[in-house]
Amino acid sequence: MAVGAAGVTGADLDDLGSGLRGRLLRPGDDGYDASRAVFNGMIDRRPLAVARCADAADVVRAITFVRDHRLRLSVRAGGHNVAGSAVVDDAVMLDLTAMKALALDPATRTVRAEPGLTLAEFDAATQASGLATTLGVVSMTGIAGLTLGGGLGWLNGRHGLACDNLIAAEVATADGRLLRASADDNEDLFWGIRGGGGNFGVVTSFEYRLHPVDLVLAGGLTYPLSMAPRVLRFYDEFVKAAPDELSTAASLALSPAGEPTVSIVVCYCGPLDQGEQLLRPLRTFQSPTADSIQPTPYAALQSGGDAGFPDGRLHYWKSGYLRDLTDAAIGTLLRFVPSMPSAASGIGLQQMHGVASRVPPSATAFPHRAEQYDFLILSQWPDAAGTQRNVEWTKALFQAMRPHLEDAVYVNNLGDEGPSRVRAAYGENYPRLLAVKRTYDPDNLFRANQNIDPSTDVLPETRGPASPAPA
Ligand SMILES: Cc1cc2nc3c(=O)[nH]c(=O)nc-3n(C[C@H](O)[C@H](O)[C@H](O)COP(=O)(O)OP(=O)(O)OC[C@H]3O[C@@H](n4cnc5c(N)ncnc54)[C@H](O)[C@@H]3O)c2cc1C
Missing domain, CATH: 3.40.462.20 (Vanillyl-alcohol Oxidase; Chain A, domain 3)
Structure with missing residues (x-):
């Protein structure tokens, strides 16, 4: 039986669910409403299904399913983004909140952290070794969305933004690959995920540099x-x-x-x-x-x-x-x-x-x-x-x-404020971000975000006189 505009059937969704180590939730299932509820109470959207991913392989499976069935996709980590981009009506939501593994190496002062962690969970683990890195200032926020957009917090003066302390990430891309992004691997992707948000893929782990903080x-x-x-x-x-x-x-x-x-x-x-x-x-x-x-x-x-x-x-x-x-x-x-x-x-x-x-x-x-x-x-x-x-x-x-x-x-x-404000958010880096987007997500699978649309041209000027305030 068809359950979505694109003609995906209940049997298709059952197939996806049975292939996951995590769970697939559909309207009416226990946990569905909790997954779709985000921090901002203005947002009340109903996904077609929620893939509660347990690991990177689940993320790749869900991405492949969404792409093959031409569905829409959204990504939820901490659920704190005020625009509510984590949840989209009739889309498949990749809910990463169960992915909370963290491996800390005090000798190298580095940590590998999964995207479902909140700031509180991350800080508790790193502070146990007397270490920390810049995150935000409200501890229920997710490390994932925060880091991908920049990450401004109490250590920024001494240690930079959260994204400045990112040394590598694992990214599940639209074509179903799991790529390492770092200064030595896929550098353009590594550059893009440090401020370009979720435009290029789903980050399944982050590696950060830590600092002694007591x-x-x-x-x-x-x-x-x-x-x-x-x-x-x-x-x-x-x-x-x-x-x-x-x-x-x-x-x-x-x-x-x-x-x-x-x-x-x-x-x-x-x-x-x-x-x-x-x-x-x-x-x-x-x-x-x-x-x-x-x-x-x-x-x-x-x-x-x-x-x-x-x-x-x-x-x-x-x-x-x-x-x-x-x-x-x-x-x-x-x-x-x-x-x-x-x-x-x-x-x-x-x-x-x-x-x-x-x-x-x-x-x-x-x-x-x-x-x-x-x-x-x-x-x-x-x-x-x-x-x-x-x-x-x-x-x-x-x-x-x-x-x-x-x-x-x-x-x-940013809320839902239109293309000129999105350009203002990416500023002078917009043309390069567009090139990275065209390389890793030419069909714009990852568009439930402050979107870099690969089909548009670069506007000549993103700065300059203030434009009228959009809604
Ligand atoms: C109360 C409050 C306080 C805040 N304080 C600060 C602050 O001090 N400093 C600061 O810098 N920001 C702050 N923020 C803003 C915060 O950085 C953003 O809201 C951020 O998007 C939250 O991330 P999240 O994972 O919780 O969000 P979510 O809503 O889960 O995700 C937001 C978007 O990020 C993308 N995304 C999330 N996870 C992934 C992933 N693993 N892979 C790819 N894309 C992904 C998706 O596009 C998703 O729609 C604050 C927000 C709130 C609500």
């Missing part, structure tokens, strides 16, 4: 919004002059009592006494209402913000890079914060700094290398009744901020 000097400073102009000006100058060991973020939000606040969070990953000395001016130039900076186990820092991001809330994000916290940019932010419709939302300025900012833009596919902030309006609210208000406020703030932002965006922050 206690870090970390925590936050909070001030009332009335102090924001002084605080943000001082912060901007202070962090730009800071050594690589310091990575920071600033945010504007509402306190639990509904009071607008501005906060600064820091992570210093060098000798603690030097960090204490370095941070003294930042901690004392004004009196914060709270100062929680203290020596902190790195894994505790990594999970410190988790409570603010429970699964299932509705999310709508807008993002771009901000080079300088000018008075005009600060003034725009201050106009909008008091009318933030949801107390769960926030405006984040995650600092890209030091090593991450100095990698040449063409060295990896991730092009946005500069001392700058990843500016993110992170709107989240509990149910559909709040959707219109929150989306409208987010769009209005983003529109007002556009003159202050680069025409560039972090691919992992």
